[in-house]
Amino acid sequence: MSERSVNIQELTEHKLLWGDLMWVKKSGNSTRVGSCGEFVDLEFVNKLVEKEATLEMNSYINWKLVNEQLEVFKKLEVATNERERVELRDQFWIPFSSTFLGSEEGSYIDWFTICYRSFYELPKDIEDIYYLKNSDALKRSMALASMTTLLAFAMGHMNYSFLKKLFNSCLVADLDFVNKGMSEFHLRDLEKQRVEQSSAFESQLLKQFSHHGANVDQYLDQVTEGEFIFKHLVKLHHENLSLGNGPEGLWSSEVGDLAHIMSFVENLIPYVDFDLRKGDATGLLTDYISKLRGFERLKAMMRLEVGRTA
Numbered sequence: 001m002s003e004r005s006v007n008i009q010e011l012t013e014h015k016l017l018w019g020d021l022m023w024v025k026k027s028g029n030s031t032r033v034g035s036c037g038e039f040v041d042l043e044f045v046n047k048l049v050e051k052e053a054t055l056e057m058n059s060y061i062n063w064k065l066v067n068e069q070l071e072v073f074k075k076l077e078v079a080t081n082e083r084e085r086v087e088l089r090d091q092f093w094i095p096f097s098s099t100f101l102g103s104e105e106g107s108y109i110d111w112f113t114i115c116y117r118s119f120y121e122l123p124k125d126i127e128d129i130y131y132l133k134n135s136d137a138l139k140r141s142m143a144l145a146s147m148t149t150l151l152a153f154a155m156g157h158m159n160y161s162f163l164k165k166l167f168n169s170c171l172v173a174d175l176d177f178v179n180k181g182m183s184e185f186h187l188r189d190l191e192k193q194r195v196e197q198s199s200a201f202e203s204q205l206l207k208q209f210s211h212h213g214a215n216v217d218q219y220l221d222q223v224t225e226g227e228f229i230f231k232h233l234v235k236l237h238h239e240n241l242s243l244g245n246g247p248e249g250l251w252s253s254e255v256g257d258l259a260h261i262m263s264f265v266e267n268l269i270p271y272v273d274f275d276l277r278k279g280d281a282t283g284l285l286t287d288y289i290s291k292l293r294g295f296e297r298l299k300a301m302m303r304l305e306v307g308r309t310a
């Protein structure tokens with residue numbers, strides 16, 4: 001962990017907190033005013049700054065890893081041929097697999113920061129819906145979007161513009177649910193089903209929201225120029241592909257690899273607060289991932305795709 005002071009410009013530019021934001025009082029006591037992985041509450045922080053508050057960030061991030069990967073995605077944005085893109089994917093794959101399929105460097109917050117700084121482009125009116133109705137849902141959507149986009153890149157979807165649209169599509173996947181009143185209670189219910197690996201939306205309470213992925217076309221049009229593929233993917237994000245009993249009732253063999261990634265990540269990311277600093281240094285995440293539905297298929301596909309570097 002490293003501590004350093006931060007200013008309001010820095011926070012405005014990079015709203016996703018890369019550590020815990022502390023308000024240090026004149027007495028020397030400090031209070032946490034934002035947690036790692038949340039969006040900073042700029043209005044509140046501005047009020048503190050007006051009172052000449054000192055702000056410090058207790059950062060848990062591995063900046064070396066983050067900066068190297070930000071470079072990879074910058075180069076991907078301007079890459080002009082497939083060979084270049086494949087080489088950039090190789091540079092990404094080794095640290096990514098160390099974090100999530102091995103037991104070495106990296107953590108969730110490193111990779112979420114990389115994705116936020118490389119792909120995030122949510123229109124202000126959509127941000128405001130989250131801020132006004134359920135900001136916890138935005139934090140969870142950031143996690144869903146990051147892991148989906150990174151796995152898509154790992155599996156050979158290497159066009160920067162496509163990945164950016166995929167990332168921002170994931171950010172609006174639950175917006176209909178949020179609009180209709182997704183509460184802390186819904187989040188806890190979803191988490192219970194996720195941990196038990198039961199079929200999503202089994203409870204009466206959630207049945208009414210089962211098709212929320214099919215009701216966000218207006219938001220998807222804002223972030224994807226209306227391309228069908230993103231509407232299709234978001235619609236399928238709760239499919240239970242191994243049992244065929246998700247909202248659309250589709251089976252594993254009936255969808256493409258991106259829909260597999262979406263439903264896999266939907267199962268991976270907790271709905272409740274989780275420690276973004278942990279990464280997989282303990283091996284717990286690897287162990288958890290390996291028990292998830294669809295993991296063997298994903299692993300097999302990734303090995304095919306990255307066989308040259310594995």
Ligand SMILES: [Fe+2]
Pocket residue numbers: 173174177212213237238
């Ligand atoms: Fe959802």
